[in-house]
Amino acid sequence: MKTCLACNTDAHSDEYVECTKCNGIYHYPCLNIHRDNLSPDAISKWQCPMCMSKQRKGDNSARLARPSTPTSQAEISFMNVTRRAAASKPVTAAAPNQNDDFIRRSDLRELLREEMSNILTSHNAELTSTLSKFSEKISNLSTSVEFMSEKFDRITEEFQQQKQEIMTLKNENAGLRTEVDNLNSKLQLIDQLSRASSLELQCVPEKKAENVVQIIKQLGRVVNCPINDHDIHYCSRVAKLNPNSTRPRTIIAKFSSPRMRDSVLSAVVRHNRQHSQDKLNTTDFGFDPEKKSPVFVIESLSHENKQLHAAARQRARELKHKFVWIRAGRIFMRKNESSEAIFIRNSSVLDKL
Structure with a gap:
């Protein structure tokens, strides 16, 4: 938006003419001219009154210049011409065109005020109706918010109750887990104690129509610990x-007493020590010498202890421990001959090694 230099008010592009020299703008009414009276060519060359007043009135190139030398030495003569003062012409303002259709700013403001008043009056009813609807919606929203607030309070109270019940159930669950763990431990102990009179023979080849009782008796003869029929309560693969x-199926034998079982195990350990280069093997039980393989005699373990024993052997290989053995249903580990024995109570002990 530009400003008219005559009245210092804003002017739109179709309300003013721009000076081609100083780029100043003037309202057509301020210049007392009508836009239709100016051709496009005249508008493109138009200059404002300020720029027009700064132009030279005429060309004075034919006027003789006064010499710098004295008059007596100059070879020229001067003409003394006395000009008659031009008669001053009265300046008359150009009469405005009677066909120009102009309106004063004050009248324009009044017209705008009247038009705006009519518009506001026509829309007053519509605005009142809209505001009434908004007021009703706000009232309904306030009621809904109050309802939701009450419901939220009830939900919060129920949540706190449920949270308290969950905490109680968690505590009860923790207690039950502890009790179950204790019962499992007792059950494993009972299971292991029930095997106190049993031992296992592993890696003994299988034959059709074999007599496992005779295999157990042959074991007693090999390790120099006689085993009679009444010493064996149960024997089977x-x-x-x-x-x-x-791998062949394991032979499990239950003896008449834990003492008898321990005597057999001690005899096996003693035999292997005395025959370190020829420990207990399949040839001792009458199998083919060309297919000679070791035979192992160990205590009978519960399922959980067997898994723990296998994990202990695996861990011993990783840590390069030399000894892993079972004594009275318990598993031990030792790094070498001079180190202390480690009782493997559970898998957490293996994780800490």
Whole structure:
């Protein structure tokens, strides 16, 4: 938006003419001219009154210049011409065109005020109706908010109650877990104690129509610990945990007392020490010497202790411990001959090694 230099008010692009020299703008009414009276060519060359007043009135190139030398030495003569003062012409303002259609700013403001008043009056009813609807909606919203607030309070109270109940259930669950762990420990202990009179023979080849009782008696003869029929309460092979394994089924034998079982185990340990280069093997039980393989005699362990024993052997290989053995249903580990024995109570002990 530009400002007219005559009245210092804003002017739109179709209300003013711009000076081609100083770029100043003037309202057509301020210049007392009408836009239709100016051709496009005249508008493109138009100059404001200020710029027009600064132009030279005429060319004075034909006027003789006064010489700098004295008059007596100059070879020229001067003409003394006395000009008659031009008669002053009265300045008359250009009469405005009677066909120009102009309106004063004050009248324009009044017209605008009247038009705005009419518009506001026509829309007053519509605005009142709209505000009434908004007021009703706000009232309904306030009621809904109050309802939701009450419901939220009830939900919060119920949540606190449920939270308290959950905490109680968690505590009860923790107590039950502890009790279950204790019962499992007792059950494993009872299971292991029930095996106090049993031992296992592993890696003994299988034959058709074999007599496992005779195999146990042959064990007693080999290790120099006689075993009679009344010393054996039960003897049989057990099923494999992994059916795809090629290893022979284990023979489990239950003796008349834990003392008898311990005597057999002690005799096996003594035999292996005395025959360190030829420990207990399949040839001692009458199998083919060309297919000679070691035979192991160990205490009978519960399922959980067997898993712990396997994990202990694996951990011993990783840590390069030399000894892992079982004594009275408990598993021990030792790094070498001079180190202390470590009782493997559970898997957490293995994790700490």
